[in-house]
Amino acid sequence: METQPKQKGKPGGIGLTALTAMVVTSSIGAGVFALTSDLATAASPGPVLIAWGLVGFGILMLALSLNNLVLKRPDLEGVFAYAEEGFGQYAGFISGWGYWLSSWMGNVAFATVMMSAVGYFIPIFKSGNNVPAIITASIISWCLTYIVNRGVESAAILNAIITICKLIPLFTFIVFSILLFKANVFTAHFWNNVSGNFSGGAGVGSQIKNCMMVMMWVFVGIEGATMMSSRAKKKSDAGKATILGLICLLSIYVLASVLPYGYMTRAELTTIHQPAMVYIFKSMVGNWGGALISLGLIISTLGSWLSWTMLPAETVMLMSKRKLLPPIFGKKNKHGAPTFSLVMSGALIQVFLFTLLFTDRAYNFAYSLCTAAIVICYIFVAAYQVKYSYQHLSEKGNLIQLFVGAFAFIFECVGIYMAGLQFVLLCAIAYIPGFFLFMKTRKDAGYDKWFSRIESIVTAAIVTGAVLGIVLLTMGRISV
Template sequence: MSESGENKLSQSSLIGLVIGSMIGGGAFNLMSDMGGQAGGLAIIIGWIITAIGMISLAFVFQNLTNERPDLDGGIYSYAQAGFGDFIGFASAWGYWFSAFLGNVAYATLLMSSVGNFFPIFKGGNTFPSILVASILLWGVHFLILKGVETAAFINSIVTVAKLIPILLVVICMLVAFNFGTFKEGFFGMNAHGALPFSFGNTMSQVKSTMLVTVWVFIGIEGAVVFSSRAKRKKDVGTATVIGLISVLLIYFLLTVLAQGVIIQNHISKLEAPSMAHVLSYIVGDWGSTLVNIGLIISVLGAWLGWTLLAGELPFIVAKDGLFPKWFAKENENGAPVNALLITNILVQIFLISMLFTDSAYQFAFSLASSAILYPYMFSAFYQVKYTIEHKQHATPKQWTIGILASVYAIWLVYAAGFDYLLLTMLLYIPGLIVYSIVQKNNRRRLTRVDYIFFAIIIVLAIVGLVRLCSGAINVF
């Protein structure tokens, strides 16, 4: 269904999708996740490295959007254009699973956050929690059916609402910041006090912060996934860069300023969400209440944003002929009705399963958690490939961002862990069947390269299964 310019996404809506998708519940515990094991110096170095990698990746998305405006599927279509149908399909398959399983986590985290005010929802997996989460799930579903643009507009409003308490915390920490406290824990601390500078210890601390930053920018591709719905294609890249830099600055201030408010060796002792305890330390108990309300708004907004992403991507892939055609159906409002339906049915099934055991969800999430990183890696690789193919017109910036983003994307996959790479291969086994059927229906034969990838995935999946059954990998 064609959409008029008035019904397409503005730059502000695209920025809202980027920021809203990245800032979820994790931001509210970032102070202790990073600062609990690292001093101010290590945190600053960690953010500098992360900034170089993520900004390079954001510029990759911006450059590819400008150079290849014909690729409407964003991170999926970059993988397909650069490395063939199967890599494109595999990127989309893993991303989709990661996205909808992440929504199960958002649902339970939301209810657990509400449990801070109403104990009946404590833990997030009680019957009342699952009941209310299910009602919200289908409420979001029918909201998106009113039109992706309407849902994106509401997402922008929620994004502004979630930023208010976060920015208030930043302002309060700026006022309460004590340089002496910051200086004391600058090189890190142990139970006995401040540590002297040590290169090896500092680098160890930096690594601990980098393992946290692997996951905090998931969602940077929010605008890219919706590139086909943007009013102007160039807005997609601009929104990605603005959104990333905004979130990067917020995260940097939250984690660094906290080191000057609470002594470093006490930060690790803060209960989740640590932001609530930091603000409470500065202004009193009402600060904790405000942050917990902000957490609820933030998680609800991230849930909406990721439901949009989880429904949109399979819809786009199906339109390109790499997912079953059934996923490509739109309603009269241009919403991906079938893709959204199957996505939310799967979320609902996992929510119900958590009434009895969370083992099924934990196992599925372990399979899918690192799969969302591969599209980033192939997008960066495609930037390098595209630059090589057009080297006569390539600029130093295009070479630089491609190489830096590729190195950083490889680091992301490495940091996620080799065991998770093996488990992810199990996720792709049913995908091989779906891909084969889709290619057959489209009268496209499997290529020799496809069979090579099939063999690699099956071998790695078998290794992962053996390690899982032997207890070498523990996901519960």
């Protein structure tokens, strides 16, 4: 049995409240404000409720796995460390690089939807991906990079304040939705789609499947406290924050997305302008409602953007510390922030923002790519939860933890399938530069070979996927 060092408080570290706020803020970004319309397009209220139950259960299994691993292995820092500990250094790189990709790609999604929200007040920004919007988003991105570069702990405190500010409009919307809820509207088409019924058209199973990708996106960031566990006052706070954050998130998401089915018909919800919550609340209470939710969306997105400016830099810094990337990624400034990692992530966000000039579905593309990348990391977390629990099966509670990990693993594997092949192939392209950095790190460490036989096979498969992705992009079979 492994004996881990007793946890000690870290003076000046991030506390439980700030960590919980980071979980909530990292996840509540743009998605909740567009949920109702996206879900109404996919399903009626009955299948939506079932889908929330399934996704909630799957994310709970992931959260419980993270909680268990933080408590049992407090010596491991960063979500990707579980992959390395359980399946080797190469797996740690695959997991960490996927998490890093997801983190900064998520910022691109935040940028586009935030500009659309600003467009409610200043119409020139309404599309979210025109030249004025991208220039403004670029300025905001670099300002956030500067803030984080001045000190991660102070940024986390600012993050907690933003969380409180952005929850007020959400709670206001939920309260009015309850007051204006009409049971007859809610139950009118409880199971069927607009043109079908319980057994015809788009059946319940198909409707549930259509909901899954949208729902999984709004939970991306649930691991935010675990990623920052190295800076927590107590490691155990990271696990507690993850569970508390999940309870808050699930309550908000279900209420905010399902209650409007009792105010408007599903047909009306599918045709409403995005972000849907803005225009639903405007319909409920007038123009001030649209302005309030738009302001809340701007603050909400800004908070998530701040959290996700910290996470990619923290990821590659920890990967460098674990000798998965060159040492330069781990260098800190006098404020304890990884300047090089922050600037590199900021530069990539900048490049990706300019590419959004060439797509009319910028937000959907960015969040789908982000979700596909992070699910790879989640799969490794669940797999290590299973392995660790099996290896310590004789210890009390580990049989239950084994099943928790197994359920999380199955759920995330289904998630990567539902992400769509095109996004998996695009992620494969993004792994190519990472392989060169990984090989350089191993060469500098004195390795005789860059990859083992199994690692070479996996690398070849990823490179093949990347080539296929490039070919399909060139042929126009994959659109961005």
